[in-house]
Amino acid sequence: MRLKDKVAIITGAGGGQGRAAALLFAKEGAKIVASDWNVASGEQTVTRVRAAGGEAIHIGADVSDSAQVRRLIEGALASWGRIDVLYNNAGVGYSSSLSMQDILKTPEEDWDRVLAINLKSVFLTCKYAIPEMLRTGGGSIINTSSVAALVGGENAHAYTASKGGMISLSRALAVEFGPRNIRVNCICPGVIDTPMVEPVVGPLKDSNRPLRFSPIRRLGTPEDIAYCALYLASDESSFVTGAVFVVDGGITAR
Ligand SMILES: NC(=O)c1ccc[n+]([C@@H]2O[C@H](COP(=O)([O-])OP(=O)(O)OC[C@H]3O[C@@H](n4cnc5c(N)ncnc54)[C@H](O)[C@@H]3O)[C@@H](O)[C@H]2O)c1
Structure with missing residues (x-):
């Protein structure tokens, strides 16, 4: 088993990629903290992990809310005693009611909200999880960016900026915490068949x-x-940190 006895927090675990990761990580021996602000979908993920023989709990949290993120980290520690993997997967995109337009058409409050959910969330989860990883000797942080961060697009400018910031922050965290055995990497998915891109x-x-x-x-x-x-x-x-993994079927190779 590739993750035997590791404790993994996965945010946005009620949805497409987060749920798939929860199921796969659990199959590989991890204890899962599946978190989502949609409690019903997060709990459904836990039910499916357990049905497959894995271990998981759900802790609901809006990742843009400091107090809720602190409760998430405290809940993970109360249940499993440590945090080995922090997978910052939660995010809002095309399926949300927030603007995915160019900046001229983006209301200021939508810009702030997208940045809070997609980028400030990484600041918050890392701020509260990293001290615990340091306490137990290290960990792995995985941040879900996007190919939108790598190539310019006509729309979704707040989304694009949030995902670009995530890459920069990941590299900075990788440099700062690498000597203390915390690795920080980004995944840039292409177009993945989940509810987010259904529209x-x-x-x-x-x-x-x-x-x-x-x-x-x-x-x-x-x-x-x-x-x-x-x-x-x-x-x-x-040996991998500060890296950006593009998983896009070759979209950005053109
Ligand atoms: N689907 C794609 O084509 C694609 C491409 C590039 C990047 N991404 C990124 O992948 C990640 C996963 O998205 P997905 O494709 O699985 O979509 P999804 O909509 O199926 O899943 C996103 C999950 O995040 C949760 N979420 C949203 N805001 C939250 C918040 N404030 N607090 C807690 N949970 C919240 C949702 O409830 C949902 O369960 C996102 O960060 C997204 O930006 C997706």
Whole structure:
């Protein structure tokens, strides 16, 4: 088992990629703290992990809220006693009611909210989880950025900025905490078939138009990302930090 006895917090675990990671990490021996602000979906993930023979608890938290993030970290420690893996996966994108437009069309309050959920959340979870990782000798932090952070786009400017900031913060944390055995890496997914992008890709699926998003002629699956996260969570990646893993079927190779 690749994550035997490791404790992994996964945010946004009620959704596509987070749920896939929870199931895969648990299969590989991790104890899962599945967190989501949607309590019903987070608990459903826990039910599925347990049904598959894994160990998991749900702790509901809005990752943009300092007090709720502190409760998440304290709850993880109360249940499992340590934190080995922090997977910052929660985020809002195209399926949210917040603006995914260019900056001219983005209300200021939407900019602030997207940045709070997608980027400030990483500040908060790291601020409260890193001291615990230091206490137990280290850990692995995985941050979900996006290919939107790597190439310019016509829209989703707040989203893009939040995901770009995540890469910069990850590198800085990797440099600061590498000497103390905490690794920090980013995953940049391409177009992954989850509820988040359904408003954009749904209509294409329903038409006969081929899905030509990437040289590999398909959408990514949540499992495509979960396998990358599994590698980064495990000790197999012990020499990897400050890195950006692009898992996009070749979109950014063009
Ligand atoms: N799907 C894609 O094509 C794609 C591409 C690039 C990056 N991403 C990123 O991947 C990550 C996972 O998204 P997904 O594709 O699985 O979408 P998803 O919508 O299925 O999952 C996101 C989950 O995050 C949760 N969440 C949202 N805001 C939250 C908050 N404030 N506090 C706690 N939980 C919150 C949601 O309830 C949901 O369960 C996101 O960070 C997203 O930006 C997705």
